[in-house]
Amino acid sequence: MELALSDERGHSLDLKGIGHAFGATVALDEINLTVAAGELIALLGPSGCGKTTMLQIIAGFLRPSKGEVRFDGARVEHIPANRRRIGMVFQNYALFPHLTVFENVAYGLRARKTAKDVVAAKVEQMLGLAQMASYARRLPGELSGGQQQRVALARALAIDPGLVLLDEPFSALDKNLRLDMQIEIKSLLKTFGVTSIIVTHDQEEALSMADRIVVLNRGRIEQIDSPDALYDQPASLFISSFIGHTNLLRGTVTETDRVQLDAGPEIDLGRSAQRRRGSPVTLSVRPENIAFGAERPGAIPVTIRATVPLGAISVTEGITASGEAVKISQARAAGIAKAQVGETAWLAISDISRVSVFSTPVDEFSQHQQRSV
Numbered sequence: 001m002e003l004a005l006s007d008e009r010g011h012s013l014d015l016k017g018i019g020h021a022f023g024a025t026v027a028l029d030e031i032n033l034t035v036a037a038g039e040l041i042a043l044l045g046p047s048g049c050g051k052t053t054m055l056q057i058i059a060g061f062l063r064p065s066k067g068e069v070r071f072d073g074a075r076v077e078h079i080p081a082n083r084r085r086i087g088m089v090f091q092n093y094a095l096f097p098h099l100t101v102f103e104n105v106a107y108g109l110r111a112r113k114t115a116k117d118v119v120a121a122k123v124e125q126m127l128g129l130a131q132m133a134s135y136a137r138r139l140p141g142e143l144s145g146g147q148q149q150r151v152a153l154a155r156a157l158a159i160d161p162g163l164v165l166l167d168e169p170f171s172a173l174d175k176n177l178r179l180d181m182q183i184e185i186k187s188l189l190k191t192f193g194v195t196s197i198i199v200t201h202d203q204e205e206a207l208s209m210a211d212r213i214v215v216l217n218r219g220r221i222e223q224i225d226s227p228d229a230l231y232d233q234p235a236s237l238f239i240s241s242f243i244g245h246t247n248l249l250r251g252t253v254t255e256t257d258r259v260q261l262d263a264g265p266e267i268d269l270g271r272s273a274q275r276r277r278g279s280p281v282t283l284s285v286r287p288e289n290i291a292f293g294a295e296r297p298g299a300i301p302v303t304i305r306a307t308v309p310l311g312a313i314s315v316t317e318g319i320t321a322s323g324e325a326v327k328i329s330q331a332r333a334a335g336i337a338k339a340q341v342g343e344t345a346w347l348a349i350s351d352i353s354r355v356s357v358f359s360t361p362v363d364e365f366s367q368h369q370q371r372s373v
């Protein structure tokens with residue numbers, strides 16, 4: 001039997017003014033998000049920021065204290081989870097242990113009273129897509145973690161969902177397998193054209209999988225953007241530190257476009273700092289945007305503390321005269337001279353346009369972060 005890949009397109013999703021409190025704990029506050037049909041969105045944020053609460057509200061397991069949830073423009077808060085055309089994939093796979101792979105994938109179709117020949121054709125198609133066709137008669141306990149996760153996805157997709165919600169789906173897999181599975185599952189979701197939301201606290205996972213990332217911090221959306229935009233134009237000090245690695249350097253605005261770093265030199269930003277003269281600022285500079293250079297105006301002197309080889313790159317840490325730690329990452333290509341521990345090196349910012357300037361003083365930021373953990 002010939003089956004279309006998916007009978008219906010993915011839902012579009014709108015969250016408007018969503019708020020949720022558990023007693024005195026505000027888990028979500030004023031959440032506004034529009035997801036286009038077929039988009040793959042990651043919800044990213046530290047522990048306790050409200051990711052699971054948001055997923056449960058979208059799935060229909062939890063009714064929000066405030067706001068609207070819309071699928072394809074229609075409100076769904078009153079519609080129970082099992083009638084929302086949602087496929088769920090969980091961290092622990094949640095397969096039925098006593099059912100075969102085939103029966104697990106068939107489960108949702110049978111529950112919907114689908115004709116027997118349609119069930120057989122659909123399950124075969126899903127297992128083929130998930131590269132699990134030859135495992136149809138096995139029990140979940142006879143599969144590896146990655147294989148179980150493929151079956152869980154096949155089961156979620158078999159019902160032609162309008163929305164697939166994935167809750168930390170790779171966290172039980174070891175690191176090597178994780179990247180393979182991320183690529184594989186992203187391509188499967190995209191082939192399917194289904195709207196998908198993946199919850200993760202792992203920023204690399206969000207960067208590698210999502211069309212757009214929603215960063216949550218203490219119940220609020222801090223930024224919604226593409227992976228590249230989040231990395232290159234973080235909207236806050238929190239985002240710049242949470243997405244990837246960065247160096248935070250203290251300074252003071254001296255001219256419209258110049259900052260005197262506590263670490264020594266005065267830096268020409270090549271654009272307006274958009275702060276008054278005398279304002280304290282924090283510069284966020286990615287480790288790959290710093291290179292070893294010569295002693296000259298604008299170069300930052302550091303004392304080398306350590307160098308760590310990390311496969312394709314090596315990371316060196318230096319300490320500035322003001323006591324700030326600065327990490328420099330370099331491709332570990334042959335011919336790069338190693339900085340010796342204890343010696344003085346001069347650092348140059350390679351691309352000033354990729355340096356972000358924030359008003360929050362770094363000390364205040366780290367105290368704030370500690371308080372909110």
Ligand SMILES: Nc1ncnc2c1ncn2[C@@H]1O[C@H](COP(=O)(O)OP(=O)(O)OP(=O)(O)O)[C@@H](O)[C@H]1O
Pocket residue numbers: 022023025026027045046047048049050051052053054201
């Ligand atoms: N059933 C509940 N009763 C009371 N408070 C809750 C309940 N569920 C969640 N919370 C609180 O709401 C806030 C958000 O929790 P949530 O589980 O959504 O965070 P999360 O981002 O998914 O965290 P994690 O990554 O640790 O799973 C937290 O402060 C949490 O303690």
